[in-house]
Amino acid sequence: MQLLDIKNLTIELTTPDGLIRAVDRVSLSMREGETRGLVGESGSGKSLIAKAIVGVLNKRWRVTADSFGWRGQELSNLPYEQQRKIIGRDVAMIYQEPSKSLDPTAAILDQLEEAIPDHRLEGPWWKRSYMRRRRAIALLHKVGIRDHQSVMQSYPYQLSEGICQKTMIAMAIAKDPKLLIADEPTTALETTTQAQLFRLLASFNQLKGMSILLISHELELIARYTQSLSVLYCGQLVEAGETASIIKQPYHPYTHALIKSVPGFQPNLPPKTPLYALPGSIPVFQHLPIGCRLGPRCPNARKECVKTPALERLHNHYYSCHFPLIGNKAP
Amino acid sequence: MSILLEVRNLSKTYSQQAGLFRQRSICALNDISFSLLEGRTLAIVGETGSGKSTLAKLLVGIEKPDQGEIILAGTAVQISHYRQYNHIIRYIFQDATTSLNPHQKVGQLLDDTLRFNTQMNVEQRRQKIRLTLKQLGLLDDHAEFYPHMFSGGQLQRVALARALILDPKLLILDEALTALDPSLRAQIVNLLLELQQKSGLAYLLITNHLRLIKHIADDLLVLHYGKMLDYGATAHVIANPQHDYSQKLISSASA
Ligand SMILES: Nc1ncnc2c1ncn2[C@@H]1O[C@H](COP(=O)(O)OP(=O)(O)OP(=O)(O)O)[C@@H](O)[C@H]1O
Ligand SMILES: Nc1ncnc2c1ncn2[C@@H]1O[C@H](COP(=O)(O)OP(=O)(O)OP(=O)(O)O)[C@@H](O)[C@H]1O
Ligand code: SF4
Ligand SMILES: [Mg+2]
Ligand SMILES: [Mg+2]
Numbered sequence: 001m002q003l004l005d006i007k008n009l010t011i012e013l014t015t016p017d018g019l020i021r022a023v024d025r026v027s028l029s030m031r032e033g034e035t036r037g038l039v040g041e042s043g044s045g046k047s048l049i050a051k052a053i054v055g056v057l058n059k060r061w062r063v064t065a066d067s068f069g070w071r072g073q074e075l076s077n078l079p080y081e082q083q084r085k086i087i088g089r090d091v092a093m094i095y096q097e098p099s100k101s102l103d104p105t106a107a108i109l110d111q112l113e114e115a116i117p118d119h120r121l122e123g124p125w126w127k128r129s130y131m132r133r134r135r136a137i138a139l140l141h142k143v144g145i146r147d148h149q150s151v152m153q154s155y156p157y158q159l160s161e162g163i164c165q166k167t168m169i170a171m172a173i174a175k176d177p178k179l180l181i182a183d184e185p186t187t188a189l190e191t192t193t194q195a196q197l198f199r200l201l202a203s204f205n206q207l208k209g210m211s212i213l214l215i216s217h218e219l220e221l222i223a224r225y226t227q228s229l230s231v232l233y234c235g236q237l238v239e240a241g242e243t244a245s246i247i248k249q250p251y252h253p254y255t256h257a258l259i260k261s262v263p264g265f266q267p268n269l270p271p272k273t274p275l276y277a278l279p280g281s282i283p284v285f286q287h288l289p290i291g292c293r294l295g296p297r298c299p300n301a302r303k304e305c306v307k308t309p310a311l312e313r314l315h316n317h318y319y320s321c322h323f324p325l326i327g328n329k330a331p
Numbered sequence: 332m333s334i335l336l337e338v339r340n341l342s343k344t345y346s347q348q349a350g351l352f353r354q355r356s357i358c359a360l361n362d363i364s365f366s367l368l369e370g371r372t373l374a375i376v377g378e379t380g381s382g383k384s385t386l387a388k389l390l391v392g393i394e395k396p397d398q399g400e401i402i403l404a405g406t407a408v409q410i411s412h413y414r415q416y417n418h419i420i421r422y423i424f425q426d427a428t429t430s431l432n433p434h435q436k437v438g439q440l441l442d443d444t445l446r447f448n449t450q451m452n453v454e455q456r457r458q459k460i461r462l463t464l465k466q467l468g469l470l471d472d473h474a475e476f477y478p479h480m481f482s483g484g485q486l487q488r489v490a491l492a493r494a495l496i497l498d499p500k501l502l503i504l505d506e507a508l509t510a511l512d513p514s515l516r517a518q519i520v521n522l523l524l525e526l527q528q529k530s531g532l533a534y535l536l537i538t539n540h541l542r543l544i545k546h547i548a549d550d551l552l553v554l555h556y557g558k559m560l561d562y563g564a565t566a567h568v569i570a571n572p573q574h575d576y577s578q579k580l581i582s583s584a585s586a
Pocket of ligand 4: 048
């Protein structure tokens with residue numbers, strides 16, 4: 001069944017210099033139990049999209065979409081309160097900034113217990129607080145914190161970044177969400193722990209059917225843990241499809257550059273030599289290039305590229321480029 | 332090449348509240364010694380809580396060591412005047428958001444850094460700011476941005492700009508490349524390599540990214556619960572790690 005189905009999501013902000021459109025008609029859909037990666041350059045709008053889905057964007061942003069389907073139901077037809085209730089119950093998010101997820105003024109135990117919904121606790125009400133404590137401890141163990149006693153009593157500033165991230169993951173899975181949005185969830189963790197946590201998330205995915213939207217710059221992780229992939233550049237969707245086939249044969253020059261720049265995918269590169277990178281820098285929203293937004297940096301750009309490319313489809317693979325890198329059509 | 336940084340027998344213990352009346356002490360660093368040559372890169376890996384950020388904080392003088400010596404460019408570092416080391420050693424925090432003043436435009440921030448630490452005049456500062464922004468793939472327009480207008484990765488670039496603008500000799504990067512997208516990360520890595528070749532800049536790279544370490548670090552040090560395990564040339568450590576923990580760490584990355 002379709003879990004999430006968003007059509008043409010647009011996120012805008014009025015600034016003193018005029019309107020900026022930070023996310024431009026991006027569509028995103030996920031089946032129940034699907035794991036999808038969301039990648040793109042820094043500032044391309046990934047966190048904005050995630051925050052728009054869970055409805056925590058600052059009021060200054062204007063969010064519009066042609067449709068916002070959630071488990072077969074059109075949410076935009078419901079009153080705001082009810083939308084919030086459904087999303088609040090079914091969707092959990094791990095924020096990119098630990099300070100957004102963790103309250104600096106409260107001990108970890110209080111924050112974690114607060115994240116456990118009542119309906120997740122069994123037994124009579126007078127045992128609730130005991131059960132809650134037990135579950136909080138179990139959650140910490142699940143994310144690999146053995147020393148739960150001292151962590152529970154600590155305040156976030158006393159803990160290393162990695163422990164904070166583990167705690168945030170524990171809080172996010174506390175309510176058994178249908179969809180987990182994880183925005184750079186393991187950046188502060190070393191590879192063994194990272195692998196452990198991904199195995200944990202994968203087991204939630206397989207055993208409980210939890211879908212995962214994984215936002216990450218680590219293409220190797222994305223390649224390993226996701227089934228499908230969406231690639232953003234400068235607020236627009238440039239490519240989407242199955243992860244494995246995109247990594248093997250990207251159609252869009254930006255995706256191609258992204259993959260080529262990862263040393264892990266270039267085993268023969270000698271140490272201390274330059275990595276592959278597109279020239280130039282990402283435009284600001286106030287001065288976007290005309291036509292294809294990658295234009296000024298694209299190695300394959302031709303004069304046709306001053307026209308904005310439409311999102312095209314080949315089987316299950318979407319791309320928006322006039323000159324996709326498909327087999328013999330590649331320039 | 333001369334030794335830029337030498338660390339001898341460094342230790343640091345924190346005390347934490349454990350229960351209402353009990354304190355427990357956490358040994359964040361235990362007898363750490365290493366050295367770093369000019370123009371070289373030392374990478375530090377270790378699991379969360381192993382003391383990596385603590386080490387960085389001791390090196391730049393934000394925290395005081397309990398024991399040990401830090402010798403930077405030939406002189407022993409004293410906490411009370413760590414400001415004067417600003418030119419030599421710069422630290423980029425793990426969390427860029429917390430280290431930038433939200434009420435200051437980026438251009439202003441960079442200008443302040445130059446004003447407080449150099450003798451440059453207005454015009455020289457303006458030039459330097461433009462050059463630095465450009466080096467880091469930021470645009471002139473970005474000088475007019477406030478920190479909240481940037482995404483996580485863009486902020487990390489601002490932090491890098493602020494660090495590099497003083498032309499330091501040693502740059503400490505605490506997971507500073509992690510928030511960047513791969514293509515931008517490649518650009519910045521290329522810039523760091525170029526600066527190293529041209530001006531002999533040394534890096535202390537705190538990261539768990541073993542691929543990146545293999546690519547840019549000359550030496551590698553493995554920290555575990557505040558103790559040094561393996562330490563030596565990167566290729567050597569990766570090929571024959573002596574401790575079980577290092578072995579596990581290295582094999583998990585190549586799996
Ligand atoms: N007040 C503002 N004025 C202009 N641009 C803004 C403003 N606030 C945010 N932006 C822009 O909106 C975008 C926000 O993107 P977002 O935080 O979603 O990026 P991201 O894809 O999550 O990046 P990262 O990978 O670095 O986390 C950025 O490009 C930022 O420059
Ligand atoms: N201000 C503090 N007060 C008490 N304990 C602290 C303080 N700062 C750090 N610690 C403790 O010292 C230990 C080392 O922390 P540090 O931040 O150096 O770890 P790290 O290796 O940087 O971890 P990470 O990879 O998660 O960033 C941890 O156990 C942490 O809880
Ligand atoms: S449309 Fe043109 S400029 Fe844009 S990505 Fe394709 S080839 Fe490059
Ligand atoms: Mg983000
Ligand atoms: Mg740290």
